[in-house]
Amino acid sequence: MSGVALVTGASRGIGRAIAIALGSDGHAVAVNFASRADAAKGVVSEIRASGGKAEAFQADVSDAGQVEDLFARVGEALGPVAVLVNNA
Numbered sequence: 001m002s003g004v005a006l007v008t009g010a011s012r013g014i015g016r017a018i019a020i021a022l023g024s025d026g027h028a029v030a031v032n033f034a035s036r037a038d039a040a041k042g043v044v045s046e047i048r049a050s051g052g053k054a055e056a057f058q059a060d061v062s063d064a065g066q067v068e069d070l071f072a073r074v075g076e077a078l079g080p081v082a083v084l085v086n087n088a
Helices: 013-024 037-049 064-077
Strands: 004-007 028-033 053-058 081-085
Touching: 004 013, 004 064, 013 028, 013 037, 013 053, 013 081, 028 037, 028 064, 037 053, 053 064, 064 081
Parallel strands: 004 028, 004 081, 028 053
Antiparallel strands: none
């Protein structure tokens, strides 16, 4: 693995494409979403289907408290964040 990558707004569009590319490159991917849990789970499934590691994490990144909690949850589940893509 190349480390943990956290992609905000990763449930659709550019964020989704970035998350899938990072997963293909060997990163464990933290797929952040605000409200589209099903879409985020789809991204996780796609990354896993290609042999990657990914988990979905709900958080509103406009809320500092939720961001702190997000980083803590990602750290517990996947390890420390090495790559951050602020797509949201």
